[in-house]
Amino acid sequence: xxxxxxxxxxxxxxxxxxxxxxxxxxxxxxxxxxxxxxxxxxxxxxxxxxxxxxxxxxxxxxxxxxxxxxxxxxxxxxxxxxxxxxxxxxxxxxxxxxxxxxxxxxxxxxxxxxxxxxxxxxxxxxxxxxxxxxxxxxxxxxxxxxxxxxxxxxxxxxxxxxxxxxxxxxxxxxxxxxxxxxxxxxxxxxxxxxxxxxxxxxxxxxxxxxxxxxxxxxxxxxxxxxxxxxxxxxxxxxxxxxxxxxxxxxxxxxxxxxxxxxxxxxxxxxxxxxxxxxxxxxxxxxxxxxxxxxxxxxxxxxxxxxxxxxxxxxxxxxxxxxxxxxxxxxxxxxxxxxxxxxxxxxxxxxxxxxxxxxxx
Amino acid sequence: xxxxxxxxxxxxxxxxxxxxxxxxxxxxxxxxxxxxxxxxxxxxxxxxxxxxxxxxxxxxxxxxxxxxxxxxxxxxxxxxxxxxxxxxxxxxxxxxxxxxxxxxxxxxxxxxxxxxxxxxxxxxxxxxxxxxxxxxxxxxxxxxxxxxxxxxxxxxxxxxxxxxxxxxxxxxxxxxxxxxxxxxxxxxxxxxxxxxxxxxxxxxxxxxxxxxxxxxxxxxxxxxxxxxxxxxxxxxxxxxxxxxxxxxxxxxxxxxxxxxxxxxxxxxxxxxxxxxxxxxxxxxxxxxxxxxxxxxxxxxxxxxxxxxxxxxxxxxxxxxxxxxxxxxxxxxxxxxxxxxxxxxxxxxxxxxxxxxxxxx
Numbered sequence: 131x132x133x134x135x136x137x138x139x140x141x142x143x144x145x146x147x148x149x150x151x152x153x154x155x156x157x158x159x160x161x162x163x164x165x166x167x168x169x170x171x172x173x174x175x176x177x178x179x180x181x182x183x184x185x186x187x188x189x190x191x192x193x194x195x196x197x198x199x200x201x202x203x204x205x206x207x208x209x210x211x212x213x214x215x216x217x218x219x220x221x222x223x224x225x226x227x228x229x230x231x232x233x234x235x236x237x238x239x240x241x242x243x244x245x246x247x248x249x250x251x252x253x254x255x256x257x258x259x260x261x262x263x264x265x266x267x268x269x270x271x272x273x274x275x276x277x278x279x280x281x282x283x284x285x286x287x288x289x290x291x292x293x294x295x296x297x298x299x300x301x302x303x304x305x306x307x308x309x310x311x312x313x314x315x316x317x318x319x320x321x322x323x324x325x326x327x328x329x330x331x332x333x334x335x336x337x338x339x340x341x342x343x344x345x346x347x348x349x350x351x352x353x354x355x356x357x358x359x360x361x362x363x364x365x366x367x368x369x370x371x372x373x374x375x376x377x378x379x380x381x382x383x384x385x386x387x388x389x390x391x392x393x394x395x396x397x398x399x400x401x402x403x404x405x406x407x408x409x410x411x412x413x414x415x416x417x418x419x420x421x422x423x424x425x426x427x428x429x430x431x432x433x434x435x436x437x438x439x440x441x442x443x444x445x446x447x448x449x450x451x452x453x454x455x456x457x458x459x460x461x462x463x464x465x466x467x468x469x470x471x472x473x474x475x476x477x478x479x480x481x482x483x484x485x486x487x488x489x490x
Numbered sequence: 491x492x493x494x495x496x497x498x499x500x501x502x503x504x505x506x507x508x509x510x511x512x513x514x515x516x517x518x519x520x521x522x523x524x525x526x527x528x529x530x531x532x533x534x535x536x537x538x539x540x541x542x543x544x545x546x547x548x549x550x551x552x553x554x555x556x557x558x559x560x561x562x563x564x565x566x567x568x569x570x571x572x573x574x575x576x577x578x579x580x581x582x583x584x585x586x587x588x589x590x591x592x593x594x595x596x597x598x599x600x601x602x603x604x605x606x607x608x609x610x611x612x613x614x615x616x617x618x619x620x621x622x623x624x625x626x627x628x629x630x631x632x633x634x635x636x637x638x639x640x641x642x643x644x645x646x647x648x649x650x651x652x653x654x655x656x657x658x659x660x661x662x663x664x665x666x667x668x669x670x671x672x673x674x675x676x677x678x679x680x681x682x683x684x685x686x687x688x689x690x691x692x693x694x695x696x697x698x699x700x701x702x703x704x705x706x707x708x709x710x711x712x713x714x715x716x717x718x719x720x721x722x723x724x725x726x727x728x729x730x731x732x733x734x735x736x737x738x739x740x741x742x743x744x745x746x747x748x749x750x751x752x753x754x755x756x757x758x759x760x761x762x763x764x765x766x767x768x769x770x771x772x773x774x775x776x777x778x779x780x781x782x783x784x785x786x787x788x789x790x791x792x793x794x795x796x797x798x799x800x801x802x803x804x805x806x807x808x809x810x811x812x813x814x815x816x817x818x819x820x821x822x823x824x825x826x827x828x829x830x831x832x833x834x835x836x837x838x839x840x841x842x843x844x845x846x847x848x849x850x
Contacts, residue, residue, distance in 0.1 A: 205780070205781070207599050207778075207779055208598075208599070209569055209598065209599050209600050209779065210599055210600070210779035210780060212780055212781055238568075238569065239567050239568070239569050239570055240569050240570070240600060240602070242600070242775075242779065244780045244781070279803075280797055280800060280809050281809070281810070282802055282803055282806035282807075282808060282809045282810070283797075283800045283801065283802060283803060283806075283809050284800075284801040284802055284803045284804070285800055285801050287796065287797065287800045295741055297744055297748075305740070305741075305744065307737040307738075307740075307741055309733075309734045309737060313724065313730060313731040314731070330729060330730060332725075332730045332731070335803065338803065338804045339801075339802070339803025339804055339806070340803065340804060357801070363723060363724050363731045363734050363735070364673065364723050364724060364731075365692075365730075366803075369690060370673060370690060370692045370725075371673040371674070371692070371723045371724075371735075373669075373810070373812070374669045374723050375723070375724075375731075377667040377669060377812045378667075378738075380665070380667075380793075380797070380811075380812070381655055381665075381667055383793065384657055384665065384790070384793065387789075387793070388657075388786055388789040388790060388793060389777075389780040389781065389786060390780065390781065391781045391785050391786075391789060394789070394792075394793045394796075395793055395796045395797070396796065415602075417749075418567075419567055419569065419570035419602065420565070420570060420572055420604045420749040420750065421565070421572055421604070421749065421750065421751045425751050426748055426749060426751075429747075429748040429751060429754070430744070430748060432754075433740075433743065433744065433747070433748060433754045433755055436647065436754075436755045436756065437640055437643075437647065437740070437755070440640060440643050440644075440645055440647045441643065441644040441645050441699075441717070442642055442643060442644055442699070443639075443642055443643060443644045443695065443698065443699025443700065443726075444644070444698045444699055444700060446642035446643075446699070447642075448642060449640050449641070449642045449643050450641070450642070450733070451740075452733070452737045452740070
């Protein structure tokens, strides 16, 4: 059996929408979710693509994700919103809130939204990049299930809490930072575990809080809540800057969970069988708040070229800008995406269970 | 000779103000600069305190810092500003701009300023913390002289570009993140060099772009522009997350330099003998844009306590919140700060040269 199976994007999109529709998600909402998931596969972030379909299906079945997403604006000012996602689908909550942020930023220069009571929203970068289409700067942060150790801590109490910021350029591709604030996300440990490889000591700690090179031990400990977990960017010690990654993870939790009076830390996914109260923070900024799109996008070309033309270290042939690798991957994957055979089988099973035709 | 000399803060403050006044800095501006510098010493960030007095004195003498700071608001919206610092004193530019941000955020919920043509402004956290006094959230970023390597690069093309965000709590101390986006600032290498100690391989690269444990080699290379430099948070490789620290450093340069049409990358301090065109990005956010100060500050108490009460790793006795160590240091240093004897001698020399009384 081949490990990776190429699948037509159109067919995959239709399949995902059908799955969600069957589970009670309105068709137009299912299209949003499918687009977010497939964008991740196209950009090479397979861990956040349709590989997660099962988790969303299970979430709806368990009742922790409501298929009909009811969004409530709890508070609104000309430049901000507090939003309640009604335990709906994270992608739909974030997409619709970001649309509103963009509209308000066009009118009032900036808009930020703190969102509570949502669910896993896929790749953070999808929503920050929505702003690019309108010539705006986009921001997208989210808290997540506690998997990350604070510096000097033993247990995972913070999420991998990603930060994404997208800034338009003119002739160059836009800058799209989209990074977990842990050194690596859990998916990276799963890959190393599958391959029987040891992990670098910057990645994770064992149940005593000591850095380990054994991915299966870490994954097992996280599953059984035995202690240990992923390390923040910078590793276990202040000496290597671990307190900085921890600070960034905490900042994301503050902006998302604290600013919306949602949940934070161990309270995210804190009660089994109940909606996880995932919180996001989204923002759109008009370049007209500063020197304007014309100047900013041409300045961006300049800084991007300065970096790309800088001298390379021995043995390195290229300096990348953030988002560049993903844009190139998406260019390759315009019509088809490769699915890992287990993911392919998984989608087949879901379709069968739901009585849907499977033709990928 | 003792290594550290305790000095009365009142006397130190007066001395610093006198030095600047003698160099043509208006007294009220000198008081701002003195307060920013001594705040760093009180908070234990000695590298950014009065140890830097000589650099400011030299800057004014060389004409790259204008003693009379003329600030121009180039563009203004209800929620933003583009500011030209007129090559004045960085502390004065940032202090006065932050004051205006705070005032505008009180009226319009948020305000951000992109500032060009400024100078080194001291600790980033001073300005973010100004917002705390008014019950607001503060943001302070700045670009800086190119000392940091982009991932896969050989030469230093980005600054240590710090990020500071301050968020008020209720009974707990506020959260004050204030971090260089490099693993460590240059000052850390200077300390290791003085002590004849090797540095961790996450900190810096040699002139070929290869991680090194030799601090004197790195410092020398930076001075002579031979290549190599400080590594971004996460180290040299993507495997350990180095591209993330690089992305954060780039983000700070974009917000500061690109958004203000100032300077970025190697153009900061790009021409010898000319003003360095340092750029900052400051912001103030009213909690009323979100769930309000009452709820946010009490949520902050909750998240801070959750972290501080989390189980510790083996051999660690305490989990810190960002800013906590510095607040405790400042509590100890209410009347006096310890100055390294070389710094003390240095200030004595400056006073002598300027014909000022020295009585520290």
